[in-house]
Amino acid sequence: MPRKTLTVEVKGLTKVYSGGIRAVNGVDFAVAEGEIFGMLGPNGAGKSTIITMLTTLSSITGGTALVAGEDVAAHPDRVRRAIGYVSQDLAVDDNLTGWENLFLQAKFYGLTNEQIRQRLNEVLTMVNLKDRAHDLVETLL
Numbered sequence: 001m002p003r004k005t006l007t008v009e010v011k012g013l014t015k016v017y018s019g020g021i022r023a024v025n026g027v028d029f030a031v032a033e034g035e036i037f038g039m040l041g042p043n044g045a046g047k048s049t050i051i052t053m054l055t056t057l058s059s060i061t062g063g064t065a066l067v068a069g070e071d072v073a074a075h076p077d078r079v080r081r082a083i084g085y086v087s088q089d090l091a092v093d094d095n096l097t098g099w100e101n102l103f104l105q106a107k108f109y110g111l112t113n114e115q116i117r118q119r120l121n122e123v124l125t126m127v128n129l130k131d132r133a134h135d136l137v138e139t140l141l
């Protein structure tokens, strides 16, 4: 069988923070295209540090990381263009509607208003949330 394309490929990934804390120590893993990948570990294991490195928000101290085929350390700009990142907190503004939240994110990605309208209709239909799109997020909980 042909080998699946790897979306994330991490080898020997290491992070030593400036204070000297070795938060990530030679981690290897790979994620194939279309795969849902979970990372489990106790508090302080280094999960968030790995994510901040892979999303270009924090520098890599050692090893290599390829995301969407791009070397994260060498081409962070290319990686940023290829990825979307929804963080654990602050991903959604409760004081806006679902539509407004999505509109804002799409604007950050440089879509035109017409492209945004089309994509949001497509996605909201896909997840069956079109009838709630204009409700404040705080009312959805």
Ligand SMILES: Nc1ncnc2c1ncn2[C@@H]1O[C@H](COP(=O)(O)OP(=O)(O)OP(=O)(O)O)[C@@H](O)[C@H]1O
Residues within 6 Å of the ligand: 017, 018, 019, 021, 022, 023, 041, 042, 043, 044, 045, 046, 047, 048, 049, 050
């Ligand atoms: N900005 C920072 N500067 C220095 N040390 C840090 C920094 N961020 C995290 N650390 C340290 O790096 C280690 C790994 O932390 P990290 O937040 O990556 O772990 P985690 O697996 O995400 O933990 P949790 O399950 O609590 O979210 C911890 O010892 C933490 O105190």
Ligand SMILES: [Mg+2]
Residues within 6 Å of the ligand: 047, 048, 049
């Ligand atoms: Mg964390």
